[in-house]
Amino acid sequence: MTETDLVAISPLIFVIALAMLIIVADIIWPDRDDISTGLTVAGLLVGAGLTVLVAQSEAREIFAGAYVVDPLTSFLDVLFLAIALVTVLVAPDYLRPRGLPMAEFTATLLFAISGAMLISGSRDLLVLFLGLELLVLPGYMLAGYAKRDGYSTEGAIKYFLLGSFSSAIFLFGLALTWGFTGTTRIREVAASLAQLDTASALAPALLMGLALLTTGVAFKIAAVPFHYWTPDAYQGSPTPVTGYLSVGPKVAAFALILRLFVEALAPIKADWTPVVIVLAAITMTLGNLVALTQDNVKRMLAYSSIAHTGYIMVGLAAYAGAPVGSEAERAGLEGLLFYSVAYAFMNLGAFAIVSALQHRRGVTSQIETFAGLGRRAPWAAILMTLFLLSLTGIPPTAGFFAKAYVVLAAVQAGGWVSVLAVIAVLNAAAAAFYYLRVVVFMFMRDPPETARPVLTGTMMRAGLAITAVMTIFIGLVPPVTSGVIEFARVAAEVLLVRTAGG
Amino acid sequence: MTGLWYILGFAFAGISFVFLTIGVSWLLSHRHKGDRHKGLPYESGIDTYGDTWGRFGLSFYIYALLFVAFDIEVIFIYLWALVFRDVLVGGLVSMAIFVGILLLGLGYAWRKGVLTWR
Amino acid sequence: MSGSLQSYLILSALLFAIGTFGFLARRNAIAMLMSIELMLNAVNLSIVAFGAFIPALRGDAAIIALMVMAVAAAEATVGLAIVIAIYRNSRTPLVDEYDRMRQ
Numbered sequence: 026m027t028e029t030d031l032v033a034i035s036p037l038i039f040v041i042a043l044a045m046l047i048i049v050a051d052i053i054w055p056d057r058d059d060i061s062t063g064l065t066v067a068g069l070l071v072g073a074g075l076t077v078l079v080a081q082s083e084a085r086e087i088f089a090g091a092y093v094v095d096p097l098t099s100f101l102d103v104l105f106l107a108i109a110l111v112t113v114l115v116a117p118d119y120l121r122p123r124g125l126p127m128a129e130f131t132a133t134l135l136f137a138i139s140g141a142m143l144i145s146g147s148r149d150l151l152v153l154f155l156g157l158e159l160l161v162l163p164g165y166m167l168a169g170y171a172k173r174d175g176y177s178t179e180g181a182i183k184y185f186l187l188g189s190f191s192s193a194i195f196l197f198g199l200a201l202t203w204g205f206t207g208t209t210r211i212r213e214v215a216a217s218l219a220q221l222d223t224a225s226a227l228a229p230a231l232l233m234g235l236a237l238l239t240t241g242v243a244f245k246i247a248a249v250p251f252h253y254w255t256p257d258a259y260q261g262s263p264t265p266v267t268g269y270l271s272v273g274p275k276v277a278a279f280a281l282i283l284r285l286f287v288e289a290l291a292p293i294k295a296d297w298t299p300v301v302i303v304l305a306a307i308t309m310t311l312g313n314l315v316a317l318t319q320d321n322v323k324r325m326l327a328y329s330s331i332a333h334t335g336y337i338m339v340g341l342a343a344y345a346g347a348p349v350g351s352e353a354e355r356a357g358l359e360g361l362l363f364y365s366v367a368y369a370f371m372n373l374g375a376f377a378i379v380s381a382l383q384h385r386r387g388v389t390s391q392i393e394t395f396a397g398l399g400r401r402a403p404w405a406a407i408l409m410t411l412f413l414l415s416l417t418g419i420p421p422t423a424g425f426f427a428k429a430y431v432v433l434a435a436v437q438a439g440g441w442v443s444v445l446a447v448i449a450v451l452n453a454a455a456a457a458f459y460y461l462r463v464v465v466f467m468f469m470r471d472p473p474e475t476a477r478p479v480l481t482g483t484m485m486r487a488g489l490a491i492t493a494v495m496t497i498f499i500g501l502v503p504p505v506t507s508g509v510i511e512f513a514r515v516a517a518e519v520l521l522v523r524t525a526g527g
Numbered sequence: 528m529t530g531l532w533y534i535l536g537f538a539f540a541g542i543s544f545v546f547l548t549i550g551v552s553w554l555l556s557h558r559h560k561g562d563r564h565k566g567l568p569y570e571s572g573i574d575t576y577g578d579t580w581g582r583f584g585l586s587f588y589i590y591a592l593l594f595v596a597f598d599i600e601v602i603f604i605y606l607w608a609l610v611f612r613d614v615l616v617g618g619l620v621s622m623a624i625f626v627g628i629l630l631l632g633l634g635y636a637w638r639k640g641v642l643t644w645r
Numbered sequence: 646m647s648g649s650l651q652s653y654l655i656l657s658a659l660l661f662a663i664g665t666f667g668f669l670a671r672r673n674a675i676a677m678l679m680s681i682e683l684m685l686n687a688v689n690l691s692i693v694a695f696g697a698f699i700p701a702l703r704g705d706a707a708i709i710a711l712m713v714m715a716v717a718a719a720e721a722t723v724g725l726a727i728v729i730a731i732y733r734n735s736r737t738p739l740v741d742e743y744d745r746m747r748q
């Protein structure tokens with residue numbers, strides 16, 4: 026451990042220190058929501074600045090190769106910090122009326138984000154696992170944050186049980202991979218697998234390890250058929266937490282896939298590609314089909330998030346299905362990263378609107394709540410329409426470009442993956458029904474007699490502004506679009522250079 | 528044939544040993560008729576009460592959780608102790624930070640009133 | 646057969662399978678938590694076995710096994726805390742009675 030090591034992971038240390046600072050502040054001045062929220066917002070901005078600053082210097086491996094700070098790490102770290110920032114901005118409006126304290130919320134959230142940041146640059150199987158656990162354990166706590174609320178704890182227990190079940194499966198896969206290749210370092214794992222005779226069948230232990238890893242990861246990203254926990258966990262959790270859960274852990278799990286499957290397991294790509302293709306197809310389709318029948322907007326968005334997992338997996342499939350060294354490989358990873366950014370902002374935005382409507386206690390997330398919103402609160406209705414259009418994938422929003430990138434990458438990859446492109450487009454068309462149904466409710470129904478005005482605080486407005494601006498700008502303003510794409514391309518190339526060079 | 532005798536002899540010895548020990552203990556032991564404590568699973572200590580399926584108060588579990596969380600951290604200190612000779616000052620500082628973080632957690636639990644018996 | 650790496654791996658796979666079955670078959674949240682612990686311990690057994698039979702992995706194995714133990718304890722703590730919270734709300738540890746959202 027040297028000073029350069031510490032400087033390189035300073036964003037990660039900073040986030041953990043910030044979480045502890047909030048705890049200290051809460052010990053000294055208990056129940057001061059303004060202090061903890063202010064500290065978090067300021068700290069996250071500083072943290073993002075620090076990440077960008079660290080990213081200026083050369084990519085380097087630190088801690089004897091267990092962690093790396095490269096463009097991919099920086100890309101993901103900035104995204105995670107942005108997700109945390111929006112969540113913290115949106116949360117007070119929902120938590121305060123319900124008497125839930127902000128200090129524990131922000132500290133727990135920051136610990137989870139530090140786990141995600143640990144994953145993003147991890148080059149060691151054990152560090153990956155620790156990062157994953159540090160990510161998900163606070164997630165369980167956040168899901169059950171409203172501990173007097175039966176729905177919240179019910180969602181939390183389901184999330185916890187399925188989550189730790191999948192962690193155990195994933196760990197067994199890691200242990201077998203480690204035992205088979207004899208190293209925990211991802212680069213050495215890749216080198217060891219590259220020496221295998223590609224024509225012959227894999228050793229049973231390695232094959233079993235691969236199967237277990239795939240299952241564990243599929244649980245984490247909520248791919249069908251490992252998605253059972255998602256609807257209940259998302260519907261039960263306090264709405265700002267749902268917003269976070271639907272993007273934070275999901276993007277982090279994809280980061281884990283990039284580090285583990287794309288880096289370490291690339292040499293045996295042929296063995297896991299078919300699984301990814303099939304999972305992507307059924308995840309998109311089933312997520313969308315079930316979302317069609319939902320009357321609760323939170324639950325509908327939960328199934329829609331499953332469908333979006335499928336779209337992101339199309340990017341992964343494009344990478345996996347493309348010939349080694351081809352342009353489509355890079356396009357697939359680039360699409361995956363770009364989609365993650367677009368999805369993070371539009372989904373957080375949609376959940377932020379649901380939170381804003383639920384400012385008063387007792388307001389449900391049933392679709393009736395949205396009836397006549399166009400007249401009651403035009404701004405909220407317009408923003409919700411924007412997010413839903415983006416989720417549908419209608420130009421010129423961020424969602425359109427994201428879908429376009431993944432689908433084009435899939436077409437480029439050819440073979441079975443191009444079938445996925447067709448399925449993705451068909452799914453996007455079907456998804457329009459349930460997204461637009463909410464829009465119809467907002468603009469074409471009369472508000473219920475009992476409806477009361479929608480209240481939004483300054484922080485909530487700031488959160489909505491960030492998500493809305495990003496959703497529009499990523500799609501509509503060419504410099505921003507190309508900036509994000511450029512960043513994603515550099516990040517994707519890092520992975521490919523590594524896997525090619527062994 | 529000698530094999531069979533061995534088995535029979537062994538069976539006889541085994542069975543008689545059981546009766547022998549029971550018989551000796553019957554001869555040697557004091558017999559207190561009506562002493563309730565003799566029949567209890569634990570002869571000494573305070574009297575047991577309730578049945579085996581009695582429930583603990585939920586408050587117990589909070590303490591148990593805190594105990595498990597802090598107890599398991601000892602394994603890191605154990606590893607640290609093994610290599611202490613090689614790390615010295617740097618190791619001491621790292622461990623101070625580690626224990627400091629743990630204490631912060633405990634202090635937070637205390638401040639939040641988790642340690643108050645309810 | 647006894648004392649080979651393979652037999653230990655098979656044993657750990659069996660334990661893991663028992664844990665998986667327990668998780669899927671039991672409906673008591675505490676029992677499911679115990680099953681998960683069994684699965685984690687099965688993994689730990691395989692890790693320790695790798696360390697014992699492959700000299701190059703000995704150091705790694707010790708560290709990984711201890712890390713897994715620490716993580717398992719943290720997981721159990723969070724899990725039990727959630728179980729306590731849900732028990733206070735619904736007065737039952739049986740997961741199939743947690744069905745408010747499936748009406």
